[in-house]
Amino acid sequence: MTEIRTPRLLLRRWTDDDLVPLSEINADPDVMRWIGDGSTRGLDATAEDIERWEEEWDDEGFGIFAVELLGSGELIGAVGLSVCEYLPDAPGDIEITWRLGRPFWGQGYASEAAHATLEFALQDRGVDRVVAVNRVGNTDSENVIRKLGLVADRATTDPRHGHAVQIHVIDLTEYEA
Template sequence: MMEIRTERLRLRQWRDDDLDALAPMYADPEVMRYIRDGSVQDRAETAAHLDRMRQHWAEHGFGLFAAELVATGELTGWVGLAVPYFLPEVMPTVEIGWRLGRSFWGAGLATEGARAALRFGLVDRGLEWLVSIRQVENVRSARVMEKLGLTFDRRTTTPGNGRTVDVYAISREQYTA
């Protein structure tokens, strides 16, 4: 079982009981505001997403980690790597992303977890290139991307919902420099 520890986070594989913490997060309109079309998800939809996250690991050997606080074991959300099928124009590539419950915003946890995921992807897994995609209004994610050293690549529109997104990117060469 893959696990990464940072100062405050344990990035680990998913467990069945994670649904209890994940479902309220996916039902929060503020958390979901910049995800796809901004719709919240019910418990069944969240369970289906949890299954897809597990399947991604099985298919690709990497994926989105459950992110929990080391001090308490509380699930904060997720951080990690995924193939961004929703934006075909950037394919083939891997996206680094994160989603945290609102009570964990503003503490630097997304940046901390994403730094570990960035290293996992570019160094441990040997990926050549990673992207990160955000809806243009999501300035919090833009700040995380910039802190990670990703640079603006392009602005485009997602075919599934017509929303405008910015794509940031980093190469292994840039990361290791």
């Protein structure tokens, strides 16, 4: 089982016990504001997300981690990797993404988990290049992207929802520099 420990977090595969806490995170309009069309997600949609993420782990050898606090074991969100299939400008790129519950914002957890995930992708899984797709205006995620060392590559539109997005990129040689 793939797990990553950081000073404060455990990144791990999903369990049945994660469904309710993640669905509570997904039910928060502030959390979901920048994700997809901005709609909240209920229990069934959250279960579908977890199932899809676990299938990607099985198919690709990477995926979206459940993120919990080491001290309490509390699920605080999801951070990980997926194959970017929804953007014609990034076909087959490996995308890093994160979603944390609102009580955990502003404490460096997203950066800590995303940094560990980026290192996992580039050094453990042999991924040569990672992208982050950020909806224009989402300055909090843009700050995390900048801390990770990804640089703006190109602007495009998410064809599913019509939102302007910026694609940021880092490759292995840039990461090691």
